[in-house]
Every structure is written in structure tokens, then in C-alpha cells.
Amino acid sequence: MSFTQFVFFVFAAVAVLSAAAVITLRNPVHAVLSLVLTFFSTAALWLLAEAEFLGITLVLVYVGAVMVLFLFVVMMLDINIARMREGFARYLPFGLVVALIMGAELVLYVLSRAPDVAPPAPAAAGYSNTQALGEALYTQYLYPFEIAAAILLVSIIAAIALTLRRRPDTKYLNPAEQIRVRRAERVRLVKMKSES
Amino acid sequence: MQSTLWNDLAAALPELWMLGAVCFVLVFDLFVPAARRDLTYWLVQATLAGALVFTVAGHDGGRTLAFGGHYVVDEMAVLLKSAIYLVAGAVFLYSRPYLKDRGLFRGEYFVLGLFGVLGMMIMVSAHSFVSLYLGLELLALSQYAMVAFFRDSLPASEAAMKYFVLGALASGMLLYGMSVLYGTVGSLDIATVANALSQEEGRSAFALFGLVFVVVGIAFKFGAVPFHMWVPDVYDGAPTSVTLYIGSAPKIAAFAMLMRLLSESLGPLTGDWGQLLAVLLVLSMAVGNIIAIAQRRIKRMLAYSTISHVGFLFFGVMAGTQEGYAAAMFYAIVYAAMAAGAFGMLLLMSRQGYEPEHIDDFKGLNERHPWLAFLMLLLMFSMAGIPPTVGFYAKLAVIQAAVNVGEVWIAVYAVVLSVIGAFYYLRVVKYMYFDKPEESHPVQPGMDAQVIMGINGLAMLALGVFPGGLMALCLRAVGY
Numbered sequence: 001m002s003f004t005q006f007v008f009f010v011f012a013a014v015a016v017l018s019a020a021a022v023i024t025l026r027n028p029v030h031a032v033l034s035l036v037l038t039f040f041s042t043a044a045l046w047l048l049a050e051a052e053f054l055g056i057t058l059v060l061v062y063v064g065a066v067m068v069l070f071l072f073v074v075m076m077l078d079i080n081i082a083r084m085r086e087g088f089a090r091y092l093p094f095g096l097v098v099a100l101i102m103g104a105e106l107v108l109y110v111l112s113r114a115p116d117v118a119p120p121a122p123a124a125a126g127y128s129n130t131q132a133l134g135e136a137l138y139t140q141y142l143y144p145f146e147i148a149a150a151i152l153l154v155s156i157i158a159a160i161a162l163t164l165r166r167r168p169d170t171k172y173l174n175p176a177e178q179i180r181v182r183r184a185e186r187v188r189l190v191k192m193k194s195e196s
Numbered sequence: 197m198q199s200t201l202w203n204d205l206a207a208a209l210p211e212l213w214m215l216g217a218v219c220f221v222l223v224f225d226l227f228v229p230a231a232r233r234d235l236t237y238w239l240v241q242a243t244l245a246g247a248l249v250f251t252v253a254g255h256d257g258g259r260t261l262a263f264g265g266h267y268v269v270d271e272m273a274v275l276l277k278s279a280i281y282l283v284a285g286a287v288f289l290y291s292r293p294y295l296k297d298r299g300l301f302r303g304e305y306f307v308l309g310l311f312g313v314l315g316m317m318i319m320v321s322a323h324s325f326v327s328l329y330l331g332l333e334l335l336a337l338s339q340y341a342m343v344a345f346f347r348d349s350l351p352a353s354e355a356a357m358k359y360f361v362l363g364a365l366a367s368g369m370l371l372y373g374m375s376v377l378y379g380t381v382g383s384l385d386i387a388t389v390a391n392a393l394s395q396e397e398g399r400s401a402f403a404l405f406g407l408v409f410v411v412v413g414i415a416f417k418f419g420a421v422p423f424h425m426w427v428p429d430v431y432d433g434a435p436t437s438v439t440l441y442i443g444s445a446p447k448i449a450a451f452a453m454l455m456r457l458l459s460e461s462l463g464p465l466t467g468d469w470g471q472l473l474a475v476l477l478v479l480s481m482a483v484g485n486i487i488a489i490a491q492r493r494i495k496r497m498l499a500y501s502t503i504s505h506v507g508f509l510f511f512g513v514m515a516g517t518q519e520g521y522a523a524a525m526f527y528a529i530v531y532a533a534m535a536a537g538a539f540g541m542l543l544l545m546s547r548q549g550y551e552p553e554h555i556d557d558f559k560g561l562n563e564r565h566p567w568l569a570f571l572m573l574l575l576m577f578s579m580a581g582i583p584p585t586v587g588f589y590a591k592l593a594v595i596q597a598a599v600n601v602g603e604v605w606i607a608v609y610a611v612v613l614s615v616i617g618a619f620y621y622l623r624v625v626k627y628m629y630f631d632k633p634e635e636s637h638p639v640q641p642g643m644d645a646q647v648i649m650g651i652n653g654l655a656m657l658a659l660g661v662f663p664g665g666l667m668a669l670c671l672r673a674v675g676y
Contacts, residue, residue: 162341
């Protein structure tokens with residue numbers, strides 16, 4: 001086993017174990033942190049495959065931005081963990097058995113039948129990963145790239161359509177109306193006889 | 197370079213039109229007062245009509261690849277896209293009063309619906325795994341949002357959650373299978389994959405490994421047993437107008453996905469995926485038809501009926517011949533029209549604060565509205581496969597194609613289960629014609645809905661008597 005293979009297996013094992021931890025840990029904050037570790041290990045795997053740009057983007061975008069936001073949300077929500085874990089123990093043995101059988105079958109199949117896949121040839125010096133990616137994205141993969149843009153648009157529309165609504169029970173201020181208020185709307189002068 | 201880009205754009209004109217028109221509708225709707233929201237609706241119908249014109253008129257009868265092989269226009273794409281536009285137009289038409297009565301008549305609903313249609317178009321015209329997957333995601337995301345659209349309804353939110361989680365799982369399976377195939381073949385292009393697999397050394401163990409995951413992903417999206425758990429819950433929980441949407445036109449797109457993946461790219465492995473489909477279809481027909489008998493809720497009953505129809509559709513594809521593909525395509529188109537009619541009927545019978553939920557609500561429909569009862573009779577006969585409706589012919593064509601390749605036993609099994617399935621369709625007919633109505637409120641659907649439903653229902657009869665035209669189109673689409 002070469003050193004690269006060794007590093008690959010270490011990062012792959014960390015990625016799988018931390019992914020398992022995401023769904024088994026009791027504390028949601030810990031789960032999110034495990035997810036960060038998963039992404040980080042995956043980024044390392046990409047670096048090993050000489051996809052530097054993707055690896056760095058994964059760390060910057062997912063670990064740096066998305067997961068931090070996620071962490072904020074998880075910390076702010078009051079999640080009832082006990083209720084969410086209802087039925088987990090009940091289904092665990094069955095699920096575990098199914099997963100083990102399927103995993104064993106896959107491993108045996110791959111070990112027995114699959115040919116060795118050669119690692120990619122190292123790129124020449126001066127090869128720019130980012131440039132190659134950009135060229136592929138805007139020429140050969142222009143059409144899928146545009147569809148991806150449409151998918152993002154749909155998710156924006158869906159998120160707004162599902163969350164934006166007038167709720168009569170929330171109290172909110174309309175600054176424009178506040179500024180335009182006139183004296184007559186707020187103060188009522190009442191003539192009273194003095195009682196003395 | 198310049199001219200190729202122009203050629204590519206010209207080939208994909210229907211998609212460009214759709215994307216541009218949806219964006220226009222999205223912005224236009226912001227400036228339309230709520231009282232005149234019908235304008236948005238008519239714009240949506242005009243968009244679909246325009247797409248139909250561009251698709252049919254822009255096709256020169258040949259096969260054009262565009263965007264470096266990610267996009268293809270062929271006979272199949274034109275036929276299936278046209279069917280999708282027609283079904284989607286009917287779906288929006290049936291939904292309009294229902295949405296108005298429930299305060300869901302908003303521009304975003306139609307925008308999401310049209311984006312779903314765009315996703316279907318991309319799936320139908322996909323010629324690489326990437327564009328196929330992205331089209332599927334575009335469709336799926338629109339559907340998740342539409343199911344969740346009725347925010348005050350708890351069942352709808354639950355259905356959306358289930359749909360989302362299981363849909364993501366299915367996408368993951370499909371994507372994993374595709375990536376394994378990419379790993380073995382080194383290309384995402386459908387024709388290149390087919391070429392590589394047709395050589396002996398290309399048929400490695402890894403290719404079969406990827407194939408299994410691709411088939412699982414497809415089965416999940418179709419709702420074939422044992423990946424059917426989400427279908428009844430989502431169909432029952434979603435607002436009926438959304439059930440109508442997800443139960444009709446996307447089946448045609450899913451069929452296109454099946455054809456592009458299994459027949460066009462994995463065609464050399466027919467013997468391998470044929471066995472997988474055989475297991476899926478045998479289970480689907482049994483579970484769908486038998487469990488549907490026990491359902492009292494009409495939407496659940498129709499959901500299980502969908503599962504059994506998926507079994508039939510797989511049966512045609514399993515034959516692996518062009519005759520079988522054409523029969524399955526015929527079945528998919530006809531099924532989409534039947535589902536649009538059956539779920540649309542639920543919308544036509546609804547009014548403010550009421551919608552038919554149980555099959556008992558169909559009791560005595562003949563006395564309340566004989567015309568709708570007659571159309572429902574045609575639709576139910578067609579679903580059950582009773583001559584002279586088109587459902588009979590569709591089942592016959594599939595079985596014929598399968599018998600021709602020697603699948604006699606599964607064919608016998610399919611016929612037996614169709615007879616079992618006929619029970620629950622005919623029960624609805626019996627309720628409509630021989631039972632007393634429990635509800636006295638008159639059924640008053642709009643004139644436009646009555647006319648289109650009339651065409652929809654009578655088409656079942658007309659296509660059943662003269663199936664030749666559509667069948668010829670289907671045969672030509674698979675290159676027969």
C-alpha cells in the first residue's frame with residue numbers, strides 16, 4: 001500500500017465514521033460539528049484526486065458558510081431530542097441487520113469481481129485546475145450549468161412562497177405609517193369642566 | 197463556434213421559451229392585483245400552448261444533438277413533450293376553481309408548476325446523465341414545494357416532508373449509480389455509455405453494480421414496489437390539485453427517464469435489468485391491485501392503482517423490444533390522461549369547504565350530475581382495462597409485446613391481477629349508478645372544466661376504438 005492509498009483510507013474512514021456520528025449523536029450541535037468533519041474529510045479526498053478547486057470550494061462554502069449558518073439555526077431552535085429519537089431504538093436492530101447484510105454483499109462483490117481501477121495520471125506542471133474547470137463549465141457543460149441556475153431559482157421561489165405570509169398575530173411596525181402619523185390620530189382633546 | 201451556439205439555441209427553443217416565459221410570469225404576477233389573478237392563469241396556458249407550437253413546428257423529423265451532446269431532439273422527445281403540455285394544461289384548468297376556493301390561487305403556484313414542466317422537458321430531451329439528473333431535480337424540487345404549498349394543512353406538510361426525504365434518498369441512489377457507471381465507462385454521454393457497454397470488456401462487474409442503483413432510483417421515482425411507501429401518503433396528504441399534478445404528467449417524464457437510461461444507455465445490459473424489472477413489476481401489480489381493494493379513501497385507492505399501472509408500464513419495457521417500448525410509451529401517455537381525468541373529477545366535484553375524500557362520496561353521482569358520472573364511468577372502465585376503452589388496448593399491447601418474447605407466465609399473472617383490480621374500479625361505478633346519493637348539494641363545475649373533462653373522458657373511448665394513430669406515433673418514436 002502506497003502512502004497515498006494509506007492517506008486515502010484514513011480520510012475515507014473518518015468521513016464515513018463522522019457521517020454515522022451525524023445521525024447517531026444525541027446533541028444536535030455535536031451532529032452539526034460531525035457534519036463539518038465529514039465535509040472536511042471529503043475535501044481532503046478531493047485534494048488527493050487532484051481536484052484542488054473543488055476541495056477548497058467545499059471547505060469555503062460548506063464548512064465556512066453553510067454549516068456555520070446551520071449551527072446558528074440549530075442553536076437557536078429548541079429541539080426536543082427525546083421525541084425525535086422515539087422509535088430509533090425499536091427500528092435499530094432491524095435496520096442494522098439490513099445495513100450489515102447489504103454492506104457485506106457490496107464489499108464482497110467489489111472485492112471478488114471488480115477490476116483494479118488505476119489512479120488518475122498526475123497532471124503536468126503548470127496545469128490549472130480552476131481554469132480547466134471553468135472551461136468545461138462554460139463550454140461543454142453550458143446546458144447543465146444553466147439548468148442548475150434554474151434549480152436555484154426554483155429553490156428561492158419555493159422558500160419565499162412557503163415562508164412569506166401575513167400573520168395577523170405578530171406585531172410589526174410600518175415605519176412609513178409611523179412617520180406619517182398626524183396629531184389628530186393620536187391625541188384627542190376633551191373639553192371638561194373643572195371640578196373644583 | 198458562434199454558429200454552433202446559435203444552432204444549439206435553436207434546437208432547444210421550447211426549453212428557452214419555457215424558461216423565459218416562466219420568469220416573465222413570475223415578475224408579471226407581482227403587478228397583477230389579486231382580483232385579476234386570472235390573467236396569470238391565462239398567461240400560463242398561453243405559455244404551454246407556445247411551447248407546444250415551438251416543439252411541434254420546430255421539429256424537422258430528424259434527430260438533433262445540441263450543447264455538446266447534453267440535449268437531443270428526436271421523435272420520442274417531440275411526442276412525449278407534446279403529451280406533457282396537453283396534460284399539464286388540463287391539470288391547471290381543473291385546478292383553478294379548487295385553488296380559488298382554498299386561497300391557494302397564487303402566482304407562485306403556477307410558476308412552480310411551470311418550472312416542473314420545464315424539468316420534465318429537460319428530462320425528456322436529456323442525452324447525458326447530468327442533464328437527466330438536473331431535469332429530475334428541477335421537477336422534484338417544484339413538486340416538493342407544491343405539496344407543501346397548503347401551509348395550514350398538517351397532512352400536506354407531513355406529505356411534503358416524507359416526499360422530500362424519500363425523494364432525496366432516491367436521487368442519491370440514482371446519482372450513486374450514475375457515478376459508478378461514469379467511473380467504469382468514463383463518460384456521461386448516453387450514446388458513449390451504450391457504445392462502451394456493447395463491447396465485451398466494457399461490461400465489467402462495476403457496470404452491473406451501477407446498474408442496480410440506477411434501477412433502484414428509477415423504481416423509487418415511479419413508486420414501484422418495494423419502493424412505493426411514499427406514494428399513498430403523498431397522494432393522500434397533498435392538496436388534490438397537487439396530487440393531480442404529480443400523478444399525471446410527471447409519469448410521462450419518468451417514462452422518458454426510464455427509456456433514456458435503461459433502453460438507450462444501458463441497452464446492452466437488457467438481460468440484467470430485465471430481471472430486476474420483472475421482480476419489481478410482479479410485486480407492484482400484486483401490492484397495488486390487492487391493497488387498493490381495502491382503501492376507502494379515494495386518493496389512496498388511486499395511489500395504489502398508480503402502483504399497479506407502473507407494474508404494467510415496466511412490463512412493456514421489460515420485453516426489451518421496440519414493440520414493447522412502444523406499448524409502454526402508449527401506456528404511459530394513456531395513463532397520464534386517465535390519471536388527469538380521475539383526479540380532475542375530484543376537483544370538479546369539490547366546492548368551497550368540501551371535497552370528495554371517500555369513495556362513498558361518489559354514491560348516486562348519476563342523479564346529481566349524469567354527465568360527470570358518465571365520464572367517470574369511462575375513466576374507471578379505462579383504468580380497469582375494459583373494452584372498448586383505451587385502457588384495454590394499452591394493456592393488450594403491453595401483453596402482446598411481452599408474449600412475443602416468451603414471457604407467457606408473467607402475462608397470465610398480469611391478466612389475473614387486472615381482473616382482481618377491476619373490482620375496485622367497478623365498485624366506484626356501482627356507487628355512482630346504483631346507490632342513493634348521501635349528499636344533496638348540486639355539483640356545479642365551470643363550463644370550461646366540463647368541456648375539457650368531456651374531451652378527456654371521451655378520448656378514452658375514442659382512443660380505445662381508434663388506437664392506431666397514437667400507436668403509430670409511439671412506434672415511430674422508438675424508431676420502429
